Amino acid sequence: MEAAWQSHHQELYRFLIKHCGDKDAADELLQRVYMQALTHKTEFCELATPRAWLYTVAKRQWIDEQRRRKPWVDVDDIDIADEPAAGMPVDSLAACIAKALPHCEADDAHILSECDLSGVKQADYAQRHGLTLAATKARLRRARQRLRERLIQQCQITFDANGRICCHRALAEN
The missing domain is CATH 1.10.1740 (Rna Polymerase Sigma Factor; Chain: A)
Incomplete structure (x- = not known):
């Protein structure tokens, strides 16, 4: 040794x-x-x-x-009531998504509803619809991108400097 x-x-x-x-x-x-x-x-x-x-x-x-x-912060030292709710803008997008989804193409609306909203695994979706997993992932990615563009337009989403949603108009009718 x-x-x-x-x-x-x-x-x-x-x-x-x-x-x-x-x-x-x-x-x-x-x-x-x-x-x-x-x-x-x-x-x-x-x-x-x-x-x-x-x-x-x-x-x-x-x-x-x-x-x-690594510095540790005692929870008692933090005034939680003064902290803004970090997830609020994103959480409140549910109403906007519900209004935007019917305006999406039928295939997009279906895959988004199944995989993102209902929690169906992508592999299960692929098997049920005779697709490969790679094709399912690609379709879902494109559908999410088109939904994102629709939400930005319809709900007037604004992003902060870090690319996170900071505000939007939740009940747009476009």
């Missing part, structure tokens, strides 16, 4: 410095990797590729350290 450690610990250290950006943190993580090797000494000695095992442990130690550093 010591021979493998001596052969690879310097490159592991450089690997950890590259990921951490801090020599002290890399040194701490390297010590944890060494402790893992000592803890699993019997299994470590039987490994065909100890270098790969050491790198895997080093990467996992680094990931664990990143998770530990």
